[in-house]
Structure formats: structure tokens, C-alpha cells
Amino acid sequence: QQQVKQSPQSLIVQKGGISIINCAYENTAFDYFPWYQQFPGKGPALLIAIRPDVSEKKEGRFTISFNKSAKQFSLHIMDSQPGDSATYFCAASKSGNKLVFGAGTILRVKS
Amino acid sequence: DTGVSQNPRHKITKRGQNVTFRCDPISEHNRLYWYRQTLGQGPEFLTYFQNEAQLEKSRLLSDRFSAERPKGSFSTLEIQRTEQGDSAMYLCASSTTLLTDEQFFGPGTRLTVL
Numbered sequence: 483q484q485q486v487k488q489s490p491q492s493l494i495v496q497k498g499g500i501s502i503i504n505c506a507y508e509n510t511a512f513d514y515f516p517w518y519q520q521f522p523g524k525g526p527a528l529l530i531a532i533r534p535d536v537s538e539k540k541e542g543r544f545t546i547s548f549n550k551s552a553k554q555f556s557l558h559i560m561d562s563q564p565g566d567s568a569t570y571f572c573a574a575s576k577s578g579n580k581l582v583f584g585a586g587t588i589l590r591v592k593s
Numbered sequence: 594d595t596g597v598s599q600n601p602r603h604k605i606t607k608r609g610q611n612v613t614f615r616c617d618p619i620s621e622h623n624r625l626y627w628y629r630q631t632l633g634q635g636p637e638f639l640t641y642f643q644n645e646a647q648l649e650k651s652r653l654l655s656d657r658f659s660a661e662r663p664k665g666s667f668s669t670l671e672i673q674r675t676e677q678g679d680s681a682m683y684l685c686a687s688s689t690t691l692l693t694d695e696q697f698f699g700p701g702t703r704l705t706v707l
Contacts (some may be wrong), residue, residue, distance in 0.1 A: 581638065
């Protein structure tokens with residue numbers, strides 16, 4: 483039962499471009515939506531997170547846009563760099579409990 | 594300031610053997626989570642503890658899996674009679690009840706069952 487759907491599966495972006503990854507969720511009880519970055523052989527690292535009471539959150543080059551009515555949220559990486567090449571996961575949880583993850587997006591930034 | 598640590602980092606075992614993994618959470622984090630990640634997929638929840646109490650177990654956690662957190666600090670995950678389908682990365686995460694939503698992950702234990 484996939485409660486969080488993530489797209490695209492893979493993405494190639496030129497250096498300096500904008501990377502956009504989208505997620506959609508089903509459970510309206512979810513109230514916390516983080517994005518994680520994972521490099522090969524490493525554990526996921528928390529990048530940025532948002533709650534449904536705001537529509538956008540920005541931290542450095544990373545921005546989350548949140549659309550509560552559409553049950554969708556997205557990650558934008560501005561000025562993408564080769565070092566951003568990694569797998570990105572969206573996730574959702576209810577009241578600080580278990581995270582439900584999307585299937586991941588493999589991002590490659592070409593220099 | 595140390596993050597979540599997991600040991601061993603890699604484990605190769607033969608089918609039918611038992612294996613045990615250890616997770617040491619961030620100091621003073623009272624919540625500890627176990628997830629399993631297979632190649633090309635996102636992590637899937639297995640179980641979590643608040644202090645020493647195991648509060649939730651996924652249906653993915655068959656009878657061959659058991660997890661403990663005896664003193665509310667480190668945790669162990671044991672898999673009995675391993676099967677090839679158990680091959681995966683086992684991830685541990687921790688959080689505090691002050692910031693319960695932010696989970697910090699360890700590097701994982703890569704299990705290969707031959």
C-alpha cells in the first residue's frame with residue numbers, strides 16, 4: 483500500500499539549473515512532510531521539512547512547496563550542483579510517528 | 594556530538610543463520626525507529642520504541658524478527674533463520690519527544706543472505 487507517490491524516478495539537470503521532484507499523499511492525517519537526501523552506502527539525511535499550515539518553506543537552495551487541497555508537495559533545488567547528485571526521498575508522518583517514504587528520485591546534475 | 598551509530602556496517606550470512614544488529618541513538622533521544630530499505634526503494638518502517646517500550650510493529654516484521662531496547666538507550670534487531678529475502682539495508686533512526694517529527698538516521702547495516 484503506497485501512501486506516498488513520488489515522481490520522477492530519475493532526473494538529469496544541467497549545473498545551475500532547477501531540479502524539481504514531486505510527491506503526492508493519500509492520508510489527510512499526515513501533518514509532517516520531510517525530504518531526505520541519500521548518497522550511496524549512507525543513511526538518509528534530513529534536508530528540509532514542512533507542515534501543512536504553510537505553503538512554502540525555503541532553506542538556502544532548497545524550497546518545499548505544499549498544496550494541501552491537492553495533497554501534493556514538491557522539492558525545488560535551485561542552482562543545482564554536481565554535489566547534489568544523490569537519491570531524494572519525500573516522506574510523510576502523522577504526529578511524529580513512523581515515516582512513510584516515497585520510492586525515491588535519482589538526481590544527476592551534469593557539469 | 595555524535596549521530597546515530599549502527600553496527601556492524603555490513604553482514605554476510607548464510608541462509609538459516611541468526612543475525613543481530615545494534616543501534617546507538619543520539620544521546621537523550623528517547624524515540625528509536627527501525628526501517629528496512631531494499632535496492633531502489635524508500636525505507637519501510639519496521640518498529641519503534643519510546644524509551645524501552647515497543648509502541649508499534651509493522652506487519653513486515655514477521656515472527657523471525659525481534660527488536661529490543663532494554664534500558665531505553667541502544668537497541669538490537671535480531672533476525673532468526675535468515676532468508677534470502679531478508680537481504681536489505683537495515684536503518685535505525687532516533688528522535689526526541691521535544692522534536693518528535695525530526696528523525697535522524699544512522700548509516701545502516703547492509704545484510705546479505707547467501
